[in-house]
Amino acid sequence: MNKTKARVRINKLFRFLFQFSGLLCISILLGIFGMLCYNTIAFFTKISPIDFITATQWAPSSGGDTSTYGLLPLLVSTLLVTSGSMVLAIPLGIGTALFMSEYAGAGMKQWLKPTIEMLAAIPSVVIGFVGITIVSPLISTLFGLPNGLNALNGSVLLAIMALPTIITISEDAIHAVPQSLKEASLGLGATYWQTLRGVVLPTAAPGIIAAVMLGMGRAIGETMTVLMATGNTLAFPKSFFDSIRTITATIAIEMGEVPYQTTHYYALFAIAFVLFIITMLVNILAEHIANRIRQFQ
Amino acid sequence: MIQIKHLNLYFGTKQVLKTIDLEIAAHKVTALIGPSGCGKSTLLRTLNRMHDLTPDVRIEGEIEVDHIDVLSPQTNVHQLRKKVGMVFQKPNPFPKSIYENVAYGLKINGFAKGKIDEIVEDSLRKSYLFEEVKDKLHEPATRLSGGQQQRLCIARTIAVHPQIILMDEPCSALDPISTGKIEELIGELRKDYTIVIVTHNMQQAIRVSDYTVFMYLGEVIEFSSTEAIFQSPTKELTKNYVKGHFG
Numbered sequence A: 001m002n003k004t005k006a007r008v009r010i011n012k013l014f015r016f017l018f019q020f021s022g023l024l025c026i027s028i029l030l031g032i033f034g035m036l037c038y039n040t041i042a043f044f045t046k047i048s049p050i051d052f053i054t055a056t057q058w059a060p061s062s063g064g065d066t067s068t069y070g071l072l073p074l075l076v077s078t079l080l081v082t083s084g085s086m087v088l089a090i091p092l093g094i095g096t097a098l099f100m101s102e103y104a105g106a107g108m109k110q111w112l113k114p115t116i117e118m119l120a121a122i123p124s125v126v127i128g129f130v131g132i133t134i135v136s137p138l139i140s141t142l143f144g145l146p147n148g149l150n151a152l153n154g155s156v157l158l159a160i161m162a163l164p165t166i167i168t169i170s171e172d173a174i175h176a177v178p179q180s181l182k183e184a185s186l187g188l189g190a191t192y193w194q195t196l197r198g199v200v201l202p203t204a205a206p207g208i209i210a211a212v213m214l215g216m217g218r219a220i221g222e223t224m225t226v227l228m229a230t231g232n233t234l235a236f237p238k239s240f241f242d243s244i245r246t247i248t249a250t251i252a253i254e255m256g257e258v259p260y261q262t263t264h265y266y267a268l269f270a271i272a273f274v275l276f277i278i279t280m281l282v283n284i285l286a287e288h289i290a291n292r293i294r295q296f297q
Numbered sequence B: 001m002i003q004i005k006h007l008n009l010y011f012g013t014k015q016v017l018k019t020i021d022l023e024i025a026a027h028k029v030t031a032l033i034g035p036s037g038c039g040k041s042t043l044l045r046t047l048n049r050m051h052d053l054t055p056d057v058r059i060e061g062e063i064e065v066d067h068i069d070v071l072s073p074q075t076n077v078h079q080l081r082k083k084v085g086m087v088f089q090k091p092n093p094f095p096k097s098i099y100e101n102v103a104y105g106l107k108i109n110g111f112a113k114g115k116i117d118e119i120v121e122d123s124l125r126k127s128y129l130f131e132e133v134k135d136k137l138h139e140p141a142t143r144l145s146g147g148q149q150q151r152l153c154i155a156r157t158i159a160v161h162p163q164i165i166l167m168d169e170p171c172s173a174l175d176p177i178s179t180g181k182i183e184e185l186i187g188e189l190r191k192d193y194t195i196v197i198v199t200h201n202m203q204q205a206i207r208v209s210d211y212t213v214f215m216y217l218g219e220v221i222e223f224s225s226t227e228a229i230f231q232s233p234t235k236e237l238t239k240n241y242v243k244g245h246f247g
């Protein structure tokens, strides 16, 4: 009898603990979101949202009337490096995952997978170093540019950082495709390549999409690497060979110096809010696509 | 239709098929029976070269299907598998729509869209499935019942117009009613196809097959008309097995 009582009490205790930690997570999330919203609204009481969205310059000057807070150059910079990195990382990542899962022997996979996972452990400052000392000179000699600190450099580095996530999660998804489905396809006379394209990749698609989104999330939110390697120029980028400054890098650079509760201070929250909305939209979209595919499984 | 001569098969050093000689007749249903692990699936999968994917397999002997030398490395295995279709033990529809499942093999072969629609409907009709699914062709195949899924897999197989259909315990995952439907379907399909079916169910072998092969420990013990195997087996081993003394 006593034992039963004790067990009930322990059950209750753990239930309470789990409930508490769950609630804590949600309240932290809501707290951060609330703070972003509050400061963003404060910003829009001073600068009209239309000016924020349409102005083509980000030129804050503390206190003066001459400042403009144009989101566009930062937003375009962020989208440019991120999309560039995805153009590089998605085919490379999925290709590597396919190779590892379908072609590499057990021995090769045994060392390849941990090696790739280790890539994810490299701190972003170190990747920034690599960008400045290796990739940037390479880009400038390859394309005959005076300076290799540009959007392309950022894209290459972000691709490197997104690759481990994309590869390992895609590989898990591809590996989980049942052998019976492959046999069904081969049994109909399909070649191995047709089977990969027609059955394996579509079946693994929800997992692959999740992998790409996680990788992209990492690329969009990455700060230190792009801050170090993209030249930090506050101009409207015209191509991958221009120096840029992303939303993240702008916040990191300016937050330390900006006086508390000025328009400039609020402006940094506003662009952080934009970043938050982008990553959220990307996630919702990904979830939506994955669900559409998943209903067939 | 299928000639198997002196077939030996090894997984690594373990011999799983031992000097098998068989001649399987066209437009008949041949049942493979025998205790678990005797090599029925292995033999079946040799006929459409499914072992190509398995490492460490060694195969000796000769198999001829409709004048194709099955085991020769020069043989176009994709061409062969179009001739020799396969239905698996567990229904394994692709995670696609019902329509896409049947169309898959046709798309691979580059059929035109209009032609595909026609063959899809025709194959579903031949598998007795069309009436049940005609209003939901574009819904996920995985929402069908197990029995419907298995009939879909049969439709998918006959869509590419094979001459031979290999079935590895196609009813073992199904309830009696679905099993009955599949057996009825097999009875219908025998008119157009040569069927080789592995089964653990003696009654099923009696119901659907013309010939029966009894295998034991990798060897063919007895091969005869189904009636003879079950009414008057010549070997003691066969008699014991079909009477249910072991297995």
Ligand SMILES: Nc1ncnc2c1ncn2[C@@H]1O[C@H](COP(=O)(O)OP(=O)(O)OP(=O)(O)O)[C@@H](O)[C@H]1O
Pocket (backbone or CB within 6 Å): B011, B016, B034, B035, B036, B037, B038, B039, B040, B041, B042, B043, B054
């Ligand atoms: N890929 C493989 N590697 C090694 N051994 C295998 C492999 N596949 C099957 N075997 C072995 O070969 C023998 C025959 O297997 P098989 O699957 O053909 O038997 P079966 O008659 O179909 O049995 P069941 O009725 O249980 O399906 C078994 O002893 C099995 O363990």
Ligand SMILES: [Mg+2]
Pocket (backbone or CB within 6 Å): B040, B041, B042, B168
């Ligand atoms: Mg078997």
